[in-house]
Amino acid sequence: MDIQVKENFLLQAAALHRTNPTVDAHLDLAGEVLLRHLAGEKEVVRRHYLTDFRKAGIRLVVSSVFVETGNLERGWQNALDQIAALKEDIRNLEDVALIESKEDLDRLLEGDGIGILLYMEGLDCIGEDIDRLNELFELGVRGASLTWSRPDALATGCCKAAEHKQIPGPLTQAGIRAVKRLEELSMFLDVSHLNDEGFEDLCRVAERSFIATHSGSRRIFDSYRNLTDEQMGCLAAQGGIMGMNGCQCIAGSLLGNHLEMLCRHIEYETAKLGADHVGYGFDLCDSYDQASAALKGQPHITRNDCLLNHGQVPLVTAALLQRGMDEESLKKIIGGNFLGYFGRILPDR
Numbered sequence: 576m577d578i579q580v581k582e583n584f585l586l587q588a589a590a591l592h593r594t595n596p597t598v599d600a601h602l603d604l605a606g607e608v609l610l611r612h613l614a615g616e617k618e619v620v621r622r623h624y625l626t627d628f629r630k631a632g633i634r635l636v637v638s639s640v641f642v643e644t645g646n647l648e649r650g651w652q653n654a655l656d657q658i659a660a661l662k663e664d665i666r667n668l669e670d671v672a673l674i675e676s677k678e679d680l681d682r683l684l685e686g687d688g689i690g691i692l693l694y695m696e697g698l699d700c701i702g703e704d705i706d707r708l709n710e711l712f713e714l715g716v717r718g719a720s721l722t723w724s725r726p727d728a729l730a731t732g733c734c735k736a737a738e739h740k741q742i743p744g745p746l747t748q749a750g751i752r753a754v755k756r757l758e759e760l761s762m763f764l765d766v767s768h769l770n771d772e773g774f775e776d777l778c779r780v781a782e783r784s785f786i787a788t789h790s791g792s793r794r795i796f797d798s799y800r801n802l803t804d805e806q807m808g809c810l811a812a813q814g815g816i817m818g819m820n821g822c823q824c825i826a827g828s829l830l831g832n833h834l835e836m837l838c839r840h841i842e843y844e845t846a847k848l849g850a851d852h853v854g855y856g857f858d859l860c861d862s863y864d865q866a867s868a869a870l871k872g873q874p875h876i877t878r879n880d881c882l883l884n885h886g887q888v889p890l891v892t893a894a895l896l897q898r899g900m901d902e903e904s905l906k907k908i909i910g911g912n913f914l915g916y917f918g919r920i921l922p923d924r
């Protein structure tokens with residue numbers, strides 16, 4: 576049995592999302608756009624996402640470039656293809672733009688458009704060739720996680736969400752060089768798939784704030800994809816933000832109590848860190864999985880998202896209001912914190 580949200584809180588949340596820019600810090604958008612283009616679709620963002628983004632007041636989406644293959648050259652080509660596909664897909668959309676600088680972000684917030692911020696989810700595809708980060712920067716990519724849920728030349732990922740084993744391995748020398756280069760380029764660093772050992776190393780090595788785009792609290796649900804209390808403290812102490820993951824297998828809502836689990840993550844993180852270090856990074860994957868399965872000729876997928884679509888984001892906010900969270904904290908959580916962070920970390924222009 577999940578939380579039943581009362582009408583007055585739904586209205587209050589809708590008003591909050593209408594007047595305060597909302598951020599989703601993690602969506603596998605570029606990959607989905609490429610998959611759907613390969614299947615012959617066009618205008619994927621407009622047809623599959625724009626209405627729901629508008630409904631939830633979402634103004635900035637952090638789109639991962641998630642490369643499924645660990646193969647170096649095929650992976651690099653796939654990353655380039657994803658970036659090109661996304662750019663092509665939004666080319667004719669007047670109200671959607673790629674965000675590459677603080678200036679872009681300021682301009683976005685002055686108007687009413689929707690911004691997309693590209694980042695690499697895992698860097699398997701660069702191997703040890705750190706200069707490829709500069710090539711990615713030139714293409715408009717503005718952040719990266721060193722690894723996805725597997726070892727690569729830079730670091731070792733924590734296991735996949737459905738598994739439960741800690742994969743050991745520190746940041747490599749190339750990984751440390753990558754951190755330095757990312758910081759020099761004013762690209763943000765994401766720790767969401769990093770293993771515990773790598774996280775510890777990064778805390779020592781990083782000089783700029785880093786974030787977890789799509790991770791919850793391990794105290795609330797015991798998955799290595801979620802952060803320990805100590806990691807949460809380290810993240811917050813250096814000015815980072817954690818975007819709450821909305822996948823059932825990471826939020827831990829396997830009994831169908833989706834809203835309740837999402838609320839518990841946010842409430843625990845806010846109690847521990849204060850409202851300044853908490854955000855939304857829903858990682859809604861069902862639409863991507865559907866596109867991927869359809870391309871392989873497997874039409875049915877198992878649902879794994881806590882929400883049906885982005886149009887339901889205000890429902891989470893409404894549930895938090897009903898459970899007693901104040902509006903000022905929620906303005907930060909739904910988007911204010913991530914907008915502040917990207918405003919600080921992105922290059923000026």
Ligand SMILES: [Zn+2]
Binds near residue numbers: 696767768789858
């Ligand atoms: Zn991920």
